[in-house]
Amino acid sequence: MLKVQGLSAGYGAADVLHGVDFSVEQGTVVALLGSNGAGKTTILRALSGLMPARGTIDFRGQDLGKSNAGQRVALGLAHIPQGRGTFGEFTVEDNLAAGAYTIGDRRQIAQDMERWYTAFPRLAERRRQQAGSLSGGEQQMLALARALMSRPKLLMCDEPSLGLAPAITQEIFEIFKTLNRELGMTLLVVEQNADLTLQFAHRAYVLESGAITVSGTAQDLRGNEAVQQSYLGV
Ligand SMILES: Nc1ncnc2c1ncn2[C@@H]1O[C@H](COP(=O)(O)OP(=O)(O)OP(=O)(O)O)[C@@H](O)[C@H]1O
Ligand SMILES: [Mg+2]
Structure with a gap:
Protein backbone atom coordinates (compact mmCIF):
# COMPACT_ATOMS: atom_id res chain seq x y z
CA MET A 1 0.00 0.00 0.00
CA LEU A 2 2.83 2.37 0.90
CA LYS A 3 6.43 2.17 -0.22
CA VAL A 4 8.83 4.87 0.93
CA GLN A 5 12.32 5.07 -0.51
CA GLY A 6 15.14 7.42 0.34
CA LEU A 7 12.93 9.83 2.24
CA SER A 8 14.91 12.86 3.38
CA ALA A 9 13.52 16.00 4.95
CA GLY A 10 14.40 18.63 7.49
CA TYR A 11 13.80 22.08 8.86
CA GLY A 12 16.00 24.80 7.42
CA ALA A 13 19.48 23.77 6.37
CA ALA A 14 19.87 20.49 8.25
CA ASP A 15 18.15 17.21 7.39
CA VAL A 16 16.31 15.35 10.14
CA LEU A 17 15.54 12.30 7.96
CA HIS A 18 18.43 10.70 6.13
CA GLY A 19 17.11 8.44 3.39
CA VAL A 20 14.41 6.49 5.20
CA ASP A 21 13.13 3.29 3.51
CA ARG A 54 12.97 14.23 -1.13
CA GLY A 55 12.82 10.57 -2.14
CA THR A 56 9.85 8.61 -3.41
CA ILE A 57 6.52 7.89 -1.76
CA ASP A 58 4.45 5.32 -3.59
CA PHE A 59 0.91 5.11 -2.27
CA ARG A 60 -1.36 2.50 -3.85
CA GLY A 61 0.71 2.56 -7.02
CA GLN A 62 0.78 6.33 -7.28
CA ASP A 63 3.77 8.61 -6.82
CA LEU A 64 2.75 11.18 -4.22
CA GLY A 65 5.60 13.52 -5.12
CA LYS A 66 3.37 15.90 -7.05
CA SER A 67 0.26 15.86 -4.87
CA ASN A 68 -0.44 18.34 -2.11
CA ALA A 69 -1.79 17.54 1.35
CA GLY A 70 -5.46 17.80 0.33
CA GLN A 71 -4.97 15.54 -2.68
CA ARG A 72 -3.27 12.94 -0.48
CA VAL A 73 -6.26 12.93 1.87
CA ALA A 74 -8.55 12.48 -1.13
CA LEU A 75 -6.42 9.50 -2.22
CA GLY A 76 -7.05 7.85 1.15
CA LEU A 77 -4.13 8.92 3.32
CA ALA A 78 -5.24 10.28 6.69
CA HIS A 79 -2.98 11.69 9.40
CA ILE A 80 -3.87 12.19 13.05
CA PRO A 81 -1.16 14.57 14.22
CA GLN A 82 0.73 14.45 17.50
CA GLY A 83 -1.28 16.58 19.95
CA ARG A 84 -4.54 15.67 18.09
CA GLY A 85 -4.84 18.85 15.97
CA THR A 86 -8.57 19.29 16.57
CA PHE A 87 -10.05 22.77 16.14
CA GLY A 88 -10.65 23.88 19.72
CA GLU A 89 -13.05 26.73 18.93
CA PHE A 90 -15.22 24.49 16.75
CA THR A 91 -17.88 22.09 17.99
CA VAL A 92 -17.38 18.34 17.85
CA GLU A 93 -19.75 18.22 14.88
CA ASP A 94 -17.91 20.95 12.96
CA ASN A 95 -14.63 19.11 13.52
CA LEU A 96 -16.15 15.97 12.03
CA ALA A 97 -17.50 17.97 9.08
CA ALA A 98 -14.02 19.45 8.56
CA GLY A 99 -12.61 15.91 8.38
CA ALA A 100 -14.87 15.26 5.39
CA TYR A 101 -13.66 18.23 3.34
CA THR A 102 -12.52 15.97 0.50
CA ILE A 103 -15.89 14.19 0.33
CA GLY A 104 -18.42 15.79 -2.01
CA ASP A 105 -21.47 13.66 -1.24
CA ARG A 106 -23.55 15.29 1.56
CA ARG A 107 -25.52 12.12 2.23
CA GLN A 108 -22.37 10.11 2.66
CA ILE A 109 -21.03 12.70 5.11
CA ALA A 110 -24.24 12.57 7.16
CA GLN A 111 -24.22 8.76 7.18
CA ASP A 112 -20.57 8.57 8.18
CA MET A 113 -21.14 11.07 10.96
CA GLU A 114 -23.94 8.96 12.43
CA ARG A 115 -21.80 5.86 12.04
CA TRP A 116 -18.94 7.33 14.05
CA TYR A 117 -21.31 8.82 16.62
CA THR A 118 -22.58 5.28 17.17
CA ALA A 119 -19.03 4.00 17.51
CA PHE A 120 -18.04 6.89 19.81
CA PRO A 121 -21.11 7.58 22.00
CA ARG A 122 -19.15 10.07 24.08
CA LEU A 123 -18.77 12.24 20.98
CA ALA A 124 -22.46 11.91 20.17
CA GLU A 125 -23.36 13.22 23.61
CA ARG A 126 -21.09 16.19 23.03
CA ARG A 127 -21.92 17.10 19.41
CA ARG A 128 -22.45 20.77 20.20
CA GLN A 129 -19.62 21.08 22.71
CA GLN A 130 -16.48 23.02 21.77
CA ALA A 131 -13.67 20.59 20.99
CA GLY A 132 -11.28 22.56 23.20
CA SER A 133 -13.36 21.75 26.27
CA LEU A 134 -13.24 17.96 25.74
CA SER A 135 -11.03 15.79 27.95
CA GLY A 136 -7.76 14.51 26.48
CA GLY A 137 -9.26 11.08 25.80
CA GLU A 138 -12.33 12.57 24.15
CA GLN A 139 -10.13 14.80 22.01
CA GLN A 140 -8.12 11.81 20.83
CA MET A 141 -11.36 10.07 19.91
CA LEU A 142 -12.53 13.17 18.06
CA ALA A 143 -9.21 13.35 16.20
CA LEU A 144 -9.64 9.70 15.24
CA ALA A 145 -13.29 10.11 14.19
CA ARG A 146 -12.42 13.25 12.23
CA ALA A 147 -9.73 11.32 10.31
CA LEU A 148 -12.20 8.50 9.65
CA MET A 149 -14.59 11.00 8.04
CA SER A 150 -12.19 11.19 5.07
CA ARG A 151 -12.67 7.42 4.49
CA PRO A 152 -8.96 6.61 4.71
CA LYS A 153 -7.30 3.56 3.22
CA LEU A 154 -4.22 4.20 5.34
CA LEU A 155 -4.59 5.83 8.73
CA MET A 156 -1.44 7.33 10.23
CA CYS A 157 -1.56 8.15 13.92
CA ASP A 158 1.13 10.04 15.81
CA GLU A 159 1.47 9.18 19.52
CA PRO A 160 -2.19 8.39 20.21
CA SER A 161 -1.47 7.46 23.84
CA LEU A 162 0.34 10.69 24.71
CA GLY A 163 -1.02 12.15 27.94
CA LEU A 164 -3.80 9.56 28.27
CA ALA A 165 -4.56 7.29 31.21
CA PRO A 166 -3.88 3.57 30.62
CA ALA A 167 -7.59 2.69 30.44
CA ILE A 168 -8.29 5.27 27.71
CA THR A 169 -5.13 4.26 25.86
CA GLN A 170 -6.35 0.66 25.94
CA GLU A 171 -9.73 1.79 24.60
CA ILE A 172 -8.12 3.71 21.71
CA PHE A 173 -5.98 0.69 20.82
CA GLU A 174 -9.04 -1.57 20.89
CA ILE A 175 -10.67 0.78 18.36
CA PHE A 176 -7.55 0.58 16.17
CA LYS A 177 -7.73 -3.19 16.39
CA THR A 178 -11.37 -3.18 15.28
CA LEU A 179 -10.61 -0.81 12.39
CA ASN A 180 -7.87 -3.14 11.23
CA ARG A 181 -9.28 -6.59 11.95
CA GLU A 182 -12.92 -5.93 11.08
CA LEU A 183 -12.80 -3.13 8.52
CA GLY A 184 -9.46 -4.09 6.97
CA MET A 185 -8.03 -0.62 7.42
CA THR A 186 -4.26 -0.27 7.16
CA LEU A 187 -2.59 1.54 10.06
CA LEU A 188 0.76 3.21 10.60
CA VAL A 189 1.13 4.00 14.29
CA VAL A 190 3.89 6.08 15.88
CA GLU A 191 4.14 5.32 19.57
CA GLN A 192 6.31 5.69 22.66
CA ASN A 193 4.29 2.91 24.26
CA ALA A 194 6.18 0.13 22.47
CA ASP A 195 4.91 -2.66 24.72
CA LEU A 196 1.29 -2.05 23.85
CA THR A 197 1.93 -1.22 20.19
CA LEU A 198 3.92 -4.40 19.55
CA GLN A 199 1.06 -6.44 20.97
CA PHE A 200 -1.21 -5.53 18.10
CA ALA A 201 1.10 -4.46 15.28
CA HIS A 202 2.12 -6.94 12.59
CA ARG A 203 5.43 -5.29 11.75
CA ALA A 204 7.57 -2.55 13.22
CA TYR A 205 10.43 -0.25 12.39
CA VAL A 206 12.79 1.48 14.77
CA LEU A 207 13.96 4.95 13.78
CA GLU A 208 17.14 6.37 15.29
CA SER A 209 18.49 9.81 14.40
CA GLY A 210 16.53 9.93 11.17
CA ALA A 211 17.37 6.45 9.87
CA ILE A 212 15.71 3.03 10.21
CA THR A 213 17.98 0.79 12.29
CA VAL A 214 15.78 -2.23 13.02
CA SER A 215 12.80 -3.73 11.21
CA GLY A 216 10.87 -6.96 11.37
CA THR A 217 7.73 -8.60 12.61
CA ALA A 218 6.39 -7.35 15.92
CA GLN A 219 7.37 -10.71 17.37
CA ASP A 220 10.97 -10.32 16.10
CA LEU A 221 11.20 -6.91 17.73
CA ARG A 222 9.82 -8.10 21.03
CA GLY A 223 12.57 -10.71 21.06
CA ASN A 224 15.32 -8.27 20.03
CA GLU A 225 17.59 -7.50 22.97
CA ALA A 226 18.55 -3.99 21.85
CA VAL A 227 14.88 -3.13 21.31
CA GLN A 228 13.98 -4.59 24.70
CA GLN A 229 16.60 -2.46 26.43
CA SER A 230 15.75 0.78 24.68
CA TYR A 231 12.01 0.62 24.13
CA LEU A 232 10.38 -2.14 26.13
CA GLY A 233 9.80 -2.23 29.85
CA VAL A 234 11.73 -5.49 30.35
N1 LIG B 1 9.39 22.94 13.25
C1 LIG B 1 10.63 22.56 13.50
N2 LIG B 1 11.68 23.39 13.31
C2 LIG B 1 12.94 23.00 13.56
N3 LIG B 1 13.29 21.76 13.98
C3 LIG B 1 12.29 20.89 14.19
C4 LIG B 1 10.92 21.23 13.95
N4 LIG B 1 10.16 20.16 14.25
C5 LIG B 1 11.01 19.20 14.65
N5 LIG B 1 12.29 19.62 14.60
C6 LIG B 1 13.48 18.83 14.95
O1 LIG B 1 13.50 17.66 14.16
C7 LIG B 1 13.93 16.54 14.92
C8 LIG B 1 12.91 15.42 14.81
O2 LIG B 1 11.69 15.86 15.38
P1 LIG B 1 10.38 14.99 15.35
O3 LIG B 1 9.30 15.82 15.91
O4 LIG B 1 10.20 14.42 13.99
O5 LIG B 1 10.78 13.80 16.34
P2 LIG B 1 9.89 12.66 16.99
O6 LIG B 1 10.59 11.36 16.72
O7 LIG B 1 8.49 12.77 16.53
O8 LIG B 1 9.99 12.99 18.55
P3 LIG B 1 8.92 12.86 19.72
O9 LIG B 1 8.91 11.42 20.13
O10 LIG B 1 9.47 13.71 20.82
O11 LIG B 1 7.60 13.34 19.22
C9 LIG B 1 14.15 17.05 16.34
O12 LIG B 1 15.53 17.26 16.52
C10 LIG B 1 13.39 18.36 16.39
O13 LIG B 1 14.00 19.28 17.24
MG1 LIG C 1 6.77 13.16 17.44
Whole structure:
Protein backbone atom coordinates (compact mmCIF):
# COMPACT_ATOMS: atom_id res chain seq x y z
CA MET A 1 0.00 0.00 0.00
CA LEU A 2 2.83 2.37 0.90
CA LYS A 3 6.43 2.17 -0.22
CA VAL A 4 8.83 4.87 0.93
CA GLN A 5 12.32 5.07 -0.51
CA GLY A 6 15.14 7.42 0.34
CA LEU A 7 12.93 9.83 2.24
CA SER A 8 14.91 12.86 3.38
CA ALA A 9 13.52 16.00 4.95
CA GLY A 10 14.40 18.63 7.49
CA TYR A 11 13.80 22.08 8.86
CA GLY A 12 16.00 24.80 7.42
CA ALA A 13 19.48 23.77 6.37
CA ALA A 14 19.87 20.49 8.25
CA ASP A 15 18.15 17.21 7.39
CA VAL A 16 16.31 15.35 10.14
CA LEU A 17 15.54 12.30 7.96
CA HIS A 18 18.43 10.70 6.13
CA GLY A 19 17.11 8.44 3.39
CA VAL A 20 14.41 6.49 5.20
CA ASP A 21 13.13 3.29 3.51
CA PHE A 22 10.10 1.38 4.69
CA SER A 23 6.85 -0.06 3.51
CA VAL A 24 3.37 -0.83 4.76
CA GLU A 25 1.43 -3.79 3.37
CA GLN A 26 -2.29 -3.45 2.79
CA GLY A 27 -4.39 -4.66 5.72
CA THR A 28 -1.57 -4.59 8.26
CA VAL A 29 -0.73 -2.52 11.32
CA VAL A 30 2.79 -1.15 11.22
CA ALA A 31 4.43 0.47 14.22
CA LEU A 32 7.09 3.14 14.00
CA LEU A 33 9.13 3.32 17.20
CA GLY A 34 11.97 5.58 18.23
CA SER A 35 13.18 7.94 20.91
CA ASN A 36 12.18 11.58 21.25
CA GLY A 37 13.59 13.60 18.40
CA ALA A 38 14.32 10.57 16.18
CA GLY A 39 12.16 12.04 13.40
CA LYS A 40 8.93 10.03 13.66
CA THR A 41 6.63 13.05 13.44
CA THR A 42 8.72 14.42 10.59
CA ILE A 43 8.12 11.19 8.64
CA LEU A 44 4.35 11.45 9.03
CA ARG A 45 4.38 15.14 8.13
CA ALA A 46 6.44 14.43 5.00
CA LEU A 47 4.13 11.56 4.00
CA SER A 48 0.98 13.63 4.39
CA GLY A 49 2.46 16.53 2.43
CA LEU A 50 2.69 19.01 5.30
CA MET A 51 6.37 19.63 4.57
CA PRO A 52 8.63 19.22 1.55
CA ALA A 53 10.65 16.01 1.29
CA ARG A 54 12.97 14.23 -1.13
CA GLY A 55 12.82 10.57 -2.14
CA THR A 56 9.85 8.61 -3.41
CA ILE A 57 6.52 7.89 -1.76
CA ASP A 58 4.45 5.32 -3.59
CA PHE A 59 0.91 5.11 -2.27
CA ARG A 60 -1.36 2.50 -3.85
CA GLY A 61 0.71 2.56 -7.02
CA GLN A 62 0.78 6.33 -7.28
CA ASP A 63 3.77 8.61 -6.82
CA LEU A 64 2.75 11.18 -4.22
CA GLY A 65 5.60 13.52 -5.12
CA LYS A 66 3.37 15.90 -7.05
CA SER A 67 0.26 15.86 -4.87
CA ASN A 68 -0.44 18.34 -2.11
CA ALA A 69 -1.79 17.54 1.35
CA GLY A 70 -5.46 17.80 0.33
CA GLN A 71 -4.97 15.54 -2.68
CA ARG A 72 -3.27 12.94 -0.48
CA VAL A 73 -6.26 12.93 1.87
CA ALA A 74 -8.55 12.48 -1.13
CA LEU A 75 -6.42 9.50 -2.22
CA GLY A 76 -7.05 7.85 1.15
CA LEU A 77 -4.13 8.92 3.32
CA ALA A 78 -5.24 10.28 6.69
CA HIS A 79 -2.98 11.69 9.40
CA ILE A 80 -3.87 12.19 13.05
CA PRO A 81 -1.16 14.57 14.22
CA GLN A 82 0.73 14.45 17.50
CA GLY A 83 -1.28 16.58 19.95
CA ARG A 84 -4.54 15.67 18.09
CA GLY A 85 -4.84 18.85 15.97
CA THR A 86 -8.57 19.29 16.57
CA PHE A 87 -10.05 22.77 16.14
CA GLY A 88 -10.65 23.88 19.72
CA GLU A 89 -13.05 26.73 18.93
CA PHE A 90 -15.22 24.49 16.75
CA THR A 91 -17.88 22.09 17.99
CA VAL A 92 -17.38 18.34 17.85
CA GLU A 93 -19.75 18.22 14.88
CA ASP A 94 -17.91 20.95 12.96
CA ASN A 95 -14.63 19.11 13.52
CA LEU A 96 -16.15 15.97 12.03
CA ALA A 97 -17.50 17.97 9.08
CA ALA A 98 -14.02 19.45 8.56
CA GLY A 99 -12.61 15.91 8.38
CA ALA A 100 -14.87 15.26 5.39
CA TYR A 101 -13.66 18.23 3.34
CA THR A 102 -12.52 15.97 0.50
CA ILE A 103 -15.89 14.19 0.33
CA GLY A 104 -18.42 15.79 -2.01
CA ASP A 105 -21.47 13.66 -1.24
CA ARG A 106 -23.55 15.29 1.56
CA ARG A 107 -25.52 12.12 2.23
CA GLN A 108 -22.37 10.11 2.66
CA ILE A 109 -21.03 12.70 5.11
CA ALA A 110 -24.24 12.57 7.16
CA GLN A 111 -24.22 8.76 7.18
CA ASP A 112 -20.57 8.57 8.18
CA MET A 113 -21.14 11.07 10.96
CA GLU A 114 -23.94 8.96 12.43
CA ARG A 115 -21.80 5.86 12.04
CA TRP A 116 -18.94 7.33 14.05
CA TYR A 117 -21.31 8.82 16.62
CA THR A 118 -22.58 5.28 17.17
CA ALA A 119 -19.03 4.00 17.51
CA PHE A 120 -18.04 6.89 19.81
CA PRO A 121 -21.11 7.58 22.00
CA ARG A 122 -19.15 10.07 24.08
CA LEU A 123 -18.77 12.24 20.98
CA ALA A 124 -22.46 11.91 20.17
CA GLU A 125 -23.36 13.22 23.61
CA ARG A 126 -21.09 16.19 23.03
CA ARG A 127 -21.92 17.10 19.41
CA ARG A 128 -22.45 20.77 20.20
CA GLN A 129 -19.62 21.08 22.71
CA GLN A 130 -16.48 23.02 21.77
CA ALA A 131 -13.67 20.59 20.99
CA GLY A 132 -11.28 22.56 23.20
CA SER A 133 -13.36 21.75 26.27
CA LEU A 134 -13.24 17.96 25.74
CA SER A 135 -11.03 15.79 27.95
CA GLY A 136 -7.76 14.51 26.48
CA GLY A 137 -9.26 11.08 25.80
CA GLU A 138 -12.33 12.57 24.15
CA GLN A 139 -10.13 14.80 22.01
CA GLN A 140 -8.12 11.81 20.83
CA MET A 141 -11.36 10.07 19.91
CA LEU A 142 -12.53 13.17 18.06
CA ALA A 143 -9.21 13.35 16.20
CA LEU A 144 -9.64 9.70 15.24
CA ALA A 145 -13.29 10.11 14.19
CA ARG A 146 -12.42 13.25 12.23
CA ALA A 147 -9.73 11.32 10.31
CA LEU A 148 -12.20 8.50 9.65
CA MET A 149 -14.59 11.00 8.04
CA SER A 150 -12.19 11.19 5.07
CA ARG A 151 -12.67 7.42 4.49
CA PRO A 152 -8.96 6.61 4.71
CA LYS A 153 -7.30 3.56 3.22
CA LEU A 154 -4.22 4.20 5.34
CA LEU A 155 -4.59 5.83 8.73
CA MET A 156 -1.44 7.33 10.23
CA CYS A 157 -1.56 8.15 13.92
CA ASP A 158 1.13 10.04 15.81
CA GLU A 159 1.47 9.18 19.52
CA PRO A 160 -2.19 8.39 20.21
CA SER A 161 -1.47 7.46 23.84
CA LEU A 162 0.34 10.69 24.71
CA GLY A 163 -1.02 12.15 27.94
CA LEU A 164 -3.80 9.56 28.27
CA ALA A 165 -4.56 7.29 31.21
CA PRO A 166 -3.88 3.57 30.62
CA ALA A 167 -7.59 2.69 30.44
CA ILE A 168 -8.29 5.27 27.71
CA THR A 169 -5.13 4.26 25.86
CA GLN A 170 -6.35 0.66 25.94
CA GLU A 171 -9.73 1.79 24.60
CA ILE A 172 -8.12 3.71 21.71
CA PHE A 173 -5.98 0.69 20.82
CA GLU A 174 -9.04 -1.57 20.89
CA ILE A 175 -10.67 0.78 18.36
CA PHE A 176 -7.55 0.58 16.17
CA LYS A 177 -7.73 -3.19 16.39
CA THR A 178 -11.37 -3.18 15.28
CA LEU A 179 -10.61 -0.81 12.39
CA ASN A 180 -7.87 -3.14 11.23
CA ARG A 181 -9.28 -6.59 11.95
CA GLU A 182 -12.92 -5.93 11.08
CA LEU A 183 -12.80 -3.13 8.52
CA GLY A 184 -9.46 -4.09 6.97
CA MET A 185 -8.03 -0.62 7.42
CA THR A 186 -4.26 -0.27 7.16
CA LEU A 187 -2.59 1.54 10.06
CA LEU A 188 0.76 3.21 10.60
CA VAL A 189 1.13 4.00 14.29
CA VAL A 190 3.89 6.08 15.88
CA GLU A 191 4.14 5.32 19.57
CA GLN A 192 6.31 5.69 22.66
CA ASN A 193 4.29 2.91 24.26
CA ALA A 194 6.18 0.13 22.47
CA ASP A 195 4.91 -2.66 24.72
CA LEU A 196 1.29 -2.05 23.85
CA THR A 197 1.93 -1.22 20.19
CA LEU A 198 3.92 -4.40 19.55
CA GLN A 199 1.06 -6.44 20.97
CA PHE A 200 -1.21 -5.53 18.10
CA ALA A 201 1.10 -4.46 15.28
CA HIS A 202 2.12 -6.94 12.59
CA ARG A 203 5.43 -5.29 11.75
CA ALA A 204 7.57 -2.55 13.22
CA TYR A 205 10.43 -0.25 12.39
CA VAL A 206 12.79 1.48 14.77
CA LEU A 207 13.96 4.95 13.78
CA GLU A 208 17.14 6.37 15.29
CA SER A 209 18.49 9.81 14.40
CA GLY A 210 16.53 9.93 11.17
CA ALA A 211 17.37 6.45 9.87
CA ILE A 212 15.71 3.03 10.21
CA THR A 213 17.98 0.79 12.29
CA VAL A 214 15.78 -2.23 13.02
CA SER A 215 12.80 -3.73 11.21
CA GLY A 216 10.87 -6.96 11.37
CA THR A 217 7.73 -8.60 12.61
CA ALA A 218 6.39 -7.35 15.92
CA GLN A 219 7.37 -10.71 17.37
CA ASP A 220 10.97 -10.32 16.10
CA LEU A 221 11.20 -6.91 17.73
CA ARG A 222 9.82 -8.10 21.03
CA GLY A 223 12.57 -10.71 21.06
CA ASN A 224 15.32 -8.27 20.03
CA GLU A 225 17.59 -7.50 22.97
CA ALA A 226 18.55 -3.99 21.85
CA VAL A 227 14.88 -3.13 21.31
CA GLN A 228 13.98 -4.59 24.70
CA GLN A 229 16.60 -2.46 26.43
CA SER A 230 15.75 0.78 24.68
CA TYR A 231 12.01 0.62 24.13
CA LEU A 232 10.38 -2.14 26.13
CA GLY A 233 9.80 -2.23 29.85
CA VAL A 234 11.73 -5.49 30.35
N1 LIG B 1 9.39 22.94 13.25
C1 LIG B 1 10.63 22.56 13.50
N2 LIG B 1 11.68 23.39 13.31
C2 LIG B 1 12.94 23.00 13.56
N3 LIG B 1 13.29 21.76 13.98
C3 LIG B 1 12.29 20.89 14.19
C4 LIG B 1 10.92 21.23 13.95
N4 LIG B 1 10.16 20.16 14.25
C5 LIG B 1 11.01 19.20 14.65
N5 LIG B 1 12.29 19.62 14.60
C6 LIG B 1 13.48 18.83 14.95
O1 LIG B 1 13.50 17.66 14.16
C7 LIG B 1 13.93 16.54 14.92
C8 LIG B 1 12.91 15.42 14.81
O2 LIG B 1 11.69 15.86 15.38
P1 LIG B 1 10.38 14.99 15.35
O3 LIG B 1 9.30 15.82 15.91
O4 LIG B 1 10.20 14.42 13.99
O5 LIG B 1 10.78 13.80 16.34
P2 LIG B 1 9.89 12.66 16.99
O6 LIG B 1 10.59 11.36 16.72
O7 LIG B 1 8.49 12.77 16.53
O8 LIG B 1 9.99 12.99 18.55
P3 LIG B 1 8.92 12.86 19.72
O9 LIG B 1 8.91 11.42 20.13
O10 LIG B 1 9.47 13.71 20.82
O11 LIG B 1 7.60 13.34 19.22
C9 LIG B 1 14.15 17.05 16.34
O12 LIG B 1 15.53 17.26 16.52
C10 LIG B 1 13.39 18.36 16.39
O13 LIG B 1 14.00 19.28 17.24
MG1 LIG C 1 6.77 13.16 17.44
